[in-house]
Amino acid sequence: MVYDSYRLVKIKRILHKVNALTSQMRAMSDEELQSQTQILKSELANGKTVNDILPRAFATIREADYRILGMFPYDVQVMGAIVLNQGNIAEMKTGEGKTLTATMPLYLNALTSKGAMLLTPNDYLAQRDKEQLQPVYEWLGLTVSLGFSTDDQKATPEIKRSWYNADITYTTASSLAFDYLFNNLATRREDQYLRPFNYVIIDEVDAILLDEATSPFVVSSRPTVQSNLYGLADEFVHTLQPKIDYKLNEDQNAVWLTLHGIRQAQRFFRVPDLFTNETREIYRHIALALRAHFIMKNGHDYLVSEGEVVLLDEANGRLKKGVKVNTGLHQAIEAKEHVDLTPNQQVAASITFPSLFGLFNKISGMSGTAKSDEHEFFEVYKMRVIQIPTRRPVIRHDYPEEIYVTTRQKLIQALDEAITLHKAGRPILLVAGSVENSEIISELLLDRGIPHNVLNAFNIAREAAIIKDAGQKGAVTVATNMAGRGTDIKLGSGVKEIGGLAVIGTEMLPTRVKLQLAGRAGRQGDPGSSKFYISLEDSYLAQNSTKRFKNYYRHLQKRSTNRALKNPRLKMSIMMLKDRVAANQQMSRSNVNKNEAALKIQRRDLYQRRDQLMDNPHLEKVVGKWLHRGISLYLASKKQWDAQDLRRLMNQHFTYEVVELPTDLEYSITSLQAYLEQFCQTTLKKHAQKLVNRQQLNQFYRTALLNALDSSWMDQMDYLSKLTARVQPWGNAQRNPNFLYQEKAYQAFEKMFDHAAQKTVDNLMLSNISLNDDNNLVVHFN
C-alpha cells in the first residue's frame, strides 16, 4: 500500500506536466495542434524517448479529444494513461471511461511508427471503440484500423497487412491470436502480413490474461481418420456408477475412474491393461467422455443449436469463435448429445494468450477488477496493478446478496424485486446464470405481463440496439453475463432522479464477474444499485462445494424454508469456497503456463527456421544437409542391408520406378549413404530440367522443405496437445507431471526434426512437379 501511494505521487507529478500544457494547447489553432504529430515524431527520430515526449503528446491528444468528441480526458484518466504507458495495469472502476483513457498511450506509442494495438474482449467493443475514436486519430494524422473483417468475406494477406501496418489497430485478442498462427503457416513471404509486435493495451486484462489463459487457440488442419471411440466411450460412461466407478472433484473440475472403474473399462473395451501404449487412445477417449458428461453442462458450457454443439465462453457468456477447445472434447460432447460428430482435425498451430503477449515489446492493461490478482500479474507478466481513484465517489448501492435454498425460491424473490423497481420506473438489468435461465426468466416476466428484451448468445446481432434501450425509464433487460464486460448502459432522461439502473443478479458468480455486472450501474458517479439472489443449487456452488456443505444443503432442503438464509457461518463458508476456487484456478493457470513455456521455445525455434527457409534464395546446401540426415535415418532402421531391402526402401521413399542397382554396389552403410545421396542429386537434376529457371528450383526446394517441417510440427502439436492428459496418470505415480511434460516435450521436438528430414527425402523424390499455363510451378506431394 505504501508503495502504491508512492507510485501515485510519481504519476501525479507527470500529470502536472501534462496539465501545465493545457492552456497552451487550447490556444493553438487546429492546424497548429494537428502539426504536433509531425513535431513529436521528429523529436523521437532525433533521439528523444517516448517518456520524454509524453506530456506534450498527451496534452495534444487530450485537446484533440475535446475538439473532435467534446470530451476532455479527466485528470484520473490521464493518470490511467500514464500507467498504461509504463507497461502496467490501470485498475479503473467500471464506467470511469477506459475507452477515452486509452487514446493517450495509443497516440503516444503510435508516434514511434512501430504500431500500437488495443485489444478488447469482443468484436462489438472493438468496432464500437474504433468507430468512436477514429476521427480523433485521423484528425491528428495517424491511421487507424479494425483488425478483422465485419462481413463474412475472407481477408487477403494484402488487406490484413493494411490492418496491421496502421498506426493504431483495434481488435480482439482472439482475432490477433488466429492471425498470428496463420501468418506463421504461410509458405511465402507475400502471404505474411504481420510486422513485429510493439505496444498493446489489453482491455479487461484479467479476462484475457487470467480467465482465458488456459484455453489455447488452435488452428486445425488436415482431417485425420475419425475415431469410432467417441461413441463407444460415450456408451461406456453411461454404464458407470458414481463414486464406485468414477469420482468427481468439482473443486478442481476433475473427474477420473476409480480402480473399479478402470477394471470395468478393461472389461468393456476387452483390453488387459488400460495404461499401455496401445490402449492410450482408449484411455484418452474415456477421459474425454467423462469430462463431457460430468463437467460440461448444456446451457452453461455449450448450447445445442440446429444439431450442432456450440461452445460458450464461460467468462462472458458468448459463443466461442473458431476452434478453441482441447482436441476431442468437442466430439465427446457431440457424442453425449447424439449429434453428428465433426471430423477430427489435427492441430496445425496453437498458442495461448500469455505466449502471444510475450511477443510484444510492451504490454499494458486495464480493468475494473485486477487488484485481487496483482501478485499473479507481477509474477507472470511483471506488470504492476495500480488503482486509479474514481473521479466522483461511487454512490451505487451494492446490497448484500440474499441466499435461498432452491433455484425456484431465488428466482421468485428476484422477480418480485424486479417488479417492484419496475413499477417505480427504474430501468432493470436482470442477469441470468445461463442461456437456459435467461429464457426461463423471460417466460416468467411474460407471465406477469412485463415487456422486456433478452440478451444472450442467441441474439448477439441485436446487442447494440438492446444496450441502447437498456437505460431508459421502465426498460427491463434480461441478460446472461454477456452484458458484463464493457457494456455501457446510458441512462435515459429522468432516470437519475429515480435511482438509476438496478442490476439484479440471479446466480452465484465468481467475484470478478459479479463486480463487472454490478458495475453496469452507478457509472461516472451516477446513482444505481446492485443486488444478487443466489441459491444453494447454483451451479457454482454445486460444482465447488465440500461434502459438509452439501449435507448442510440437504438438511435445509428438508426444512423447506422459503425465507432467505441468514446464518453467518453459511456466508463465511461461501466466502471461503470462493477463495478456494480462485486458488485452484490460479494453480491450473500456472501449470498451463509451465507447459506452454516448453511449447513457446519450440514454436519460436520452428518459426525462425521457417523464416530462414523463406528468405534463403539458395537452398541447395540446406537441401543437401536434410537429404543426408533423412537418408542416414532411413539406413539406420536396419543393421544389415541387401539388394532386396534396398529396393524396397527405394520404392517406398525414393522412386516409383523399377530400381536398377549397380552390380558392384557395396552394402555397407557408408557406401549405401553415398549411393542414395548421389541418386537423389540425379533425380533433382531431372526435376530442374523441367523448370524455367533457378528461382523456380529454389521455390520447389522451399515448398518441399516447409511442407516437411510443417507436417512434422503438426504431429508434434498433436502429440503435445494430448500429452497433458497422458502425463496425468503417471503424475499420480508420484512423478511431477510438469517435469514429465517438459522432458517428453523436449524429446519429441528432437525427434520431430528426424521426421522432417525423412519427409524431405520423400517430398523431393516422390513429388510431381509441372508448370501450369502461366509457367508457374505446381507441386504435388505424394
Ligand SMILES: Nc1ncnc2c1ncn2[C@@H]1O[C@H](COP(=O)(O)OP(=O)(O)OP(=O)(O)O)[C@@H](O)[C@H]1O
Ligand atoms: N472525459 C470524459 N468526458 C465526458 N464523458 C466521458 C469522459 N470519459 C468517459 N466519458 C463517458 O463515460 C461513459 C463510460 O465510459 P466507458 O464505457 O469507456 O467506461 P469504462 O471504464 O470502459 O467502463 P467498463 O469498465 O464498464 O467497460 C461513456 O459514456 C463515455 O462517453
